[in-house]
Amino acid sequence: MGRFRVGVFDVDGTLVGAESWTYFHKALGTWSEARRYAELYRRGRITYHEWAQLDAGLWRGIPVSLLEELAEEVPLMPGAVETFKSLRAAGVELVLLSCGLDVMVRRVAKELGVGIYVANQLVADEEGRLTGQAVVNVSLDGKLPILKRLLAGMSAGPEACFAVGDDESMIPIFRAVGLGIAFNPRGPEVAEAAHVVVEGPDLRGILPYVLG
Numbered sequence: 001m002g003r004f005r006v007g008v009f010d011v012d013g014t015l016v017g018a019e020s021w022t023y024f025h026k027a028l029g030t031w032s033e034a035r036r037y038a039e040l041y042r043r044g045r046i047t048y049h050e051w052a053q054l055d056a057g058l059w060r061g062i063p064v065s066l067l068e069e070l071a072e073e074v075p076l077m078p079g080a081v082e083t084f085k086s087l088r089a090a091g092v093e094l095v096l097l098s099c100g101l102d103v104m105v106r107r108v109a110k111e112l113g114v115g116i117y118v119a120n121q122l123v124a125d126e127e128g129r130l131t132g133q134a135v136v137n138v139s140l141d142g143k144l145p146i147l148k149r150l151l152a153g154m155s156a157g158p159e160a161c162f163a164v165g166d167d168e169s170m171i172p173i174f175r176a177v178g179l180g181i182a183f184n185p186r187g188p189e190v191a192e193a194a195h196v197v198v199e200g201p202d203l204r205g206i207l208p209y210v211l212g
Contacts, residue, residue: 004178004210005156007087008147010165011098011105011119014183015112015203018074020100021055027070030058048141052134056122060132064103064124071107079204084112086204090211095150099138099169118146144172162210164203166190181206 012019025031034055041051059067087094096117098105105119121135138146151161162179163170167186171193174180182194183206191197198205 003212004092004160004162006095006151006154006161007092007210008095008097008150008161008163008173008177010163010167010170011096011108012100013166013186014164015077015080015096015108016074016104017077018104020071020098020104023074023104024067024070024101025055025058028059028062028066033058048139049136052120052136056130056134057132059122059130062130064122064128064130067101067103067122067130068107071104074104076108076111077203079202080112083203083207084114086207086211088113092210093154093156095147097138097143097147097150097173099140099143116150118150138169140169141172143169144176147173147176164206170194179209181209 009015022031025034037051037054040046041048046054084094094114096105096109096114098119100119102119102121105117109117118137120137123131123133123135125131151158158176159178161177162181163173163177164181164183166182166184168190171190174182174193174195179196180194182191182197183203184199185191185194185197196209
């Protein structure tokens with residue numbers, strides 16, 4: 001057993017190249033309206049929860065199966081499969097924690113063999129069509145409390161955990177865990193909050209820092 005018992009990964013931009021909300025909007029033709037809502041949120045005119053409901057409302061009536069098909073078309077980050085295989089072999093318990101959508105995160109978790117993941121949910125009716133409602137499980141500033149709960153359930157402290165991600169939602173986590181890795185960080189604040197910055201097209205670049 002190495003230094004780390006748990007590894008937590010962001011999904012959008014880290015394990016897949018796409019940002020799930022944006023990707024689905026562009027694929028489903030709802031991006032121009034979605035951009036307006038995103039701008040309102042950025043300006044502080046609406047809360048994250050209000051933004052998620054407005055955003056999900058644009059997909060009312062669409063079959064979940066269509067989103068599942070679209071999610072399958074997004075390739076995993078190069079080296080993701082091999083990275084997770086190596087980490088599992090080293091005895092690391094793996095967790096996905098995403099502000100993205102469960103339809104994307106579920107597919108990534110399945111492909112990488114990860115049993116523990118938390119993401120935002122789109123609500124569907126009994127016929128498998130989206131109701132236009134979202135369940136916000138992970139807000140942009142809400143990842144750390146969730147991680148603490150998950151770690152408590154595993155009887156692991158933050159120092160026994162490493163975290164990998166690319167955006168500002170990971171900053172509080174980077175500051176709390178034993179090793180924070182900014183993988184192709186989206187901004188200087190993300191890079192500064194991390195212990196290590198890994199740039200490049202292949203996720204295997206993180207392994208020397210994690211496995212030594």
